[in-house]
Amino acid sequence: MTAPKKLVLLGSTGSIGTQTLDIVRRLAPRFEIAGLAANRNASLLASQAKLFQVPCVSIGSETGKEELAAALKETGHKAEILCGVEGMCHLASLAEAEMVVVAVAGAIGIAPTLAAIEQGKQIGLASKEVLVAAGAITMPLVRSKKCSILPIDSEHSAIFQCLQGAPDKSIERILLTASGGPFRTLPAHELKCVTPQQALRHPTWNMGGLVTINSATLMNKALEVIEACWLFDVPENQVEVVVHPQSIVHSMVRFHDGSTLAQMGLPDMRLPIQYALVWPDRVNTDLPRMEVSAYANLTFEAPDEEKFPALRMARQALGEGGVAAAVMNGANETAVEMFLKERITFSGMGEMVDRALQKHERKEVTLQNVLEADAWARNYVRETCLSVNTP
Numbered sequence: 001m002t003a004p005k006k007l008v009l010l011g012s013t014g015s016i017g018t019q020t021l022d023i024v025r026r027l028a029p030r031f032e033i034a035g036l037a038a039n040r041n042a043s044l045l046a047s048q049a050k051l052f053q054v055p056c057v058s059i060g061s062e063t064g065k066e067e068l069a070a071a072l073k074e075t076g077h078k079a080e081i082l083c084g085v086e087g088m089c090h091l092a093s094l095a096e097a098e099m100v101v102v103a104v105a106g107a108i109g110i111a112p113t114l115a116a117i118e119q120g121k122q123i124g125l126a127s128k129e130v131l132v133a134a135g136a137i138t139m140p141l142v143r144s145k146k147c148s149i150l151p152i153d154s155e156h157s158a159i160f161q162c163l164q165g166a167p168d169k170s171i172e173r174i175l176l177t178a179s180g181g182p183f184r185t186l187p188a189h190e191l192k193c194v195t196p197q198q199a200l201r202h203p204t205w206n207m208g209g210l211v212t213i214n215s216a217t218l219m220n221k222a223l224e225v226i227e228a229c230w231l232f233d234v235p236e237n238q239v240e241v242v243v244h245p246q247s248i249v250h251s252m253v254r255f256h257d258g259s260t261l262a263q264m265g266l267p268d269m270r271l272p273i274q275y276a277l278v279w280p281d282r283v284n285t286d287l288p289r290m291e292v293s294a295y296a297n298l299t300f301e302a303p304d305e306e307k308f309p310a311l312r313m314a315r316q317a318l319g320e321g322g323v324a325a326a327v328m329n330g331a332n333e334t335a336v337e338m339f340l341k342e343r344i345t346f347s348g349m350g351e352m353v354d355r356a357l358q359k360h361e362r363k364e365v366t367l368q369n370v371l372e373a374d375a376w377a378r379n380y381v382r383e384t385c386l387s388v389n390t391p
């Protein structure tokens with residue numbers, strides 16, 4: 001029997017993190033967990049550490065360490081406790097770790113991802129922000145260290161699966177599918193009246209709040225266009241967004257010979273997570289199967305880019321280069337926060353991101369510049385929203 005593959009999982013308590021552990025449990029004893037990291041959820045982190053016998057864990061801040069120590073004590077499991085971004089970088093660089101799964105939310109995942117690549121680890125990448133904000137430094141490092149990034153985002157996993165065995169430079173077009181969100185058919189003028197409760201109801205995927213709102217504005221797809229350009233080394237005009245409300249075809253690739261390959265499956269993140277963990281293998285699991293006959297109508301249509309300006313903004317940010325995409329992402333996350341607090345309207349989110357993109361200082365991509373641009377954009381949107389909303 002081959003030795004278990006040793007994983008480090010950053011963001012273990014989140015939606016992707018818990019589903020990753022579900023796959024690890026289903027595929028036991030194929031994997032061993034060398035380290036786990038989370039931000040604040042000490043009790044769940046401690047119980048995961050106990051369940052998977054993890055020797056080293058990291059929590060968001062110094063103040064969380066005590067709570068984590070107490071939670072671990074309650075489980076009876078002993079583990080080394082680290083904290084902050086340094087803690088995650090340490091885990092990402094552990095000599096015994098073969099693969100690092102990055103599933104933290106936000107730009108905080110960039111430094112640990114770079115640390116893991118520096119050490120030549122295989123990366124399972126869920127955190128969009130890493131390539132959106134820092135693709136220009138991440139991908140050259142991946143190439144120089146000859147390590148692989150296995151995408152976990154379902155669309156990028158689909159593209160990656162379609163590309164298995166394909167010759168280099170044979171992509172003519174990437175067709176990135178989007179559900180279109182809950183307001184696909186709503187007249188544009190009614191968008192500003194959409195409430196957070198309405199926007200939080202996604203028609204096909206069950207995800208966290210930020211990703212659900214981003215799906216409703218198509219910002220999620222906008223971020224994915226940027227992610228796809230970096231991952232598959234194609235210019236933005238080779239990535240086309242196709243609205244596919246059933247979320248069964250997870251994306252497609254059209255090749256130079258005119259053939260188009262699609263990857264299909266139920267909307268269940270455990271499939272792309274599992275594929276990334278075991279690539280290039282395919283394992284026999286009992287995850288739910290898709291019955292093709294249950295989907296008599298698979299439809300595809302072009303997105304309305306006037307109604308949903310996020311796609312235009314992503315192409316603008318890619319064209320501009322530098323820290324523009326980091327600004328777009330940071331501004332959007334705060335705009336979503338402000339929308340959920342009912343400080344701005346649904347349409348106001350796009351307006352805020354547009355304003356931040358116009359106002360930001362243009363800089364080349366370095367880790368420091370990206371983190372500063374992200375912080376600037378968040379602050380800019382917060383202050384702009386507050387000044388608009390206070391008499």
Ligand SMILES: NC(=O)c1ccc[n+]([C@@H]2O[C@H](COP(=O)([O-])OP(=O)(O)OC[C@H]3O[C@@H](n4cnc5c(N)ncnc54)[C@H](OP(=O)(O)O)[C@@H]3O)[C@@H](O)[C@H]2O)c1
Pocket residue numbers: 010011012013014015016017037038039040041042059060084103104105106108126127128129152153154206207208211269
């Ligand atoms: N959910 C999906 O279906 C999906 C699909 C594709 C891609 N993604 C991408 O995957 C990433 C994670 O998404 P998610 O939905 O799993 O998010 P989530 O449910 O909000 O979970 C985020 C995870 O990151 C941890 N975290 C946040 N800030 C941290 C910090 N400063 N230090 C250490 N850990 C930190 C959280 O810990 P606490 O729990 O302790 O706060 C949690 O474990 C995002 O980039 C998202 O765009 C998600």
